[in-house]
Amino acid sequence: MTTKVKFATVYKAILTMSVTLLLAFLLAACGEREPAAVAPSPQPAAAHAEHAAAVDHAEHAVVEHAVADHAVADHAVVDHDAHADHPETLAAAEMPGSSLFHLTGAFTAQDGTEFRLAELSGNPTVVVMFYGDCTTACPLLVKSAQDIEAALSPEVAARTQFLMVSFDTARDTPDKLRAYADEKGLDKDRWHWLIGSPLLTRQLATLLGVQFRDAGNGVFAHSNIVTVLDSAGVPTARLEGLGVALDPALAAITAAVD
Numbered sequence: 001m002t003t004k005v006k007f008a009t010v011y012k013a014i015l016t017m018s019v020t021l022l023l024a025f026l027l028a029a030c031g032e033r034e035p036a037a038v039a040p041s042p043q044p045a046a047a048h049a050e051h052a053a054a055v056d057h058a059e060h061a062v063v064e065h066a067v068a069d070h071a072v073a074d075h076a077v078v079d080h081d082a083h084a085d086h087p088e089t090l091a092a093a094e095m096p097g098s099s100l101f102h103l104t105g106a107f108t109a110q111d112g113t114e115f116r117l118a119e120l121s122g123n124p125t126v127v128v129m130f131y132g133d134c135t136t137a138c139p140l141l142v143k144s145a146q147d148i149e150a151a152l153s154p155e156v157a158a159r160t161q162f163l164m165v166s167f168d169t170a171r172d173t174p175d176k177l178r179a180y181a182d183e184k185g186l187d188k189d190r191w192h193w194l195i196g197s198p199l200l201t202r203q204l205a206t207l208l209g210v211q212f213r214d215a216g217n218g219v220f221a222h223s224n225i226v227t228v229l230d231s232a233g234v235p236t237a238r239l240e241g242l243g244v245a246l247d248p249a250l251a252a253i254t255a256a257v258d
């Protein structure tokens with residue numbers, strides 16, 4: 001009888017332990033699976049940007065990955081040896097395939113007039129997001145757009161539009177952008193230098209997969225992207241990085257005109 005009771009007690013103890021271990025294992029497995037389930041889900045670019053911002057804020061580090069990847073911000077390599085003087089380059093987020101013409105808000109052009117993206121309908125467009133005070137990457141992005149225009153045949157160039165949109169909604173103004181464009185000889189027809197509300201600007205960036213973040217001292221961390229829209233406003237080519245070959249953009253523009 002005593003042996004039986006003892007056996008029952010030991011058996012019960014083993015059973016309880018097993019259940020506890022099993023529960024612990026399941027909980028651990030759930031915890032491990034959670035981030036993996038989050039990573040591949042298509043999140044808007046803004047979410048990626050915020051995520052990257054949160055990571056960077058804590059570490060004040062440089063995100064050094066410039067590869068177009070679906071969840072690139074999540075997997076970005078964080079360099080702990082931050083280069084203090086060098087503005088950060090943010091990796092591009094996923095570029096959704098829908099028309100930018102769905103963005104109906106009004107920007108202001110360099111001449112002070114309202115400008116809506118749907119006005120671009122019918123012709124291909126080269127889009128660059130930049131800011132006027134940038135002395136490093138942005139002048140090169142604008143130069144890329146200029147080089148694209150120069151490399152097109154005169155007939156195709158005559159139909160191609162250029163959209164230069166500032167994300168420095170606090171410091172850039174239509175007058176400032178006009179002076180900027182004029183200095184480069186680019187205050188001309190088919191070149192639209194735009195400034196929008198912070199929300200509209202963020203929405204456009206999301207549609208383009210452009211990430212940007214104001215460091216608070218007049219310097220923006222941003223991804224370096226030149227996008228080509230077809231005549232319906234759908235992104236059909238994207239050049240990512242500085243000094244990359246322009247051919248995909250030229251091909252997309254020519255295809256849009258044909």
Ligand SMILES: [Cu+2]
Pocket residue numbers: 130131134135136137138139222
């Ligand atoms: Cu810049």
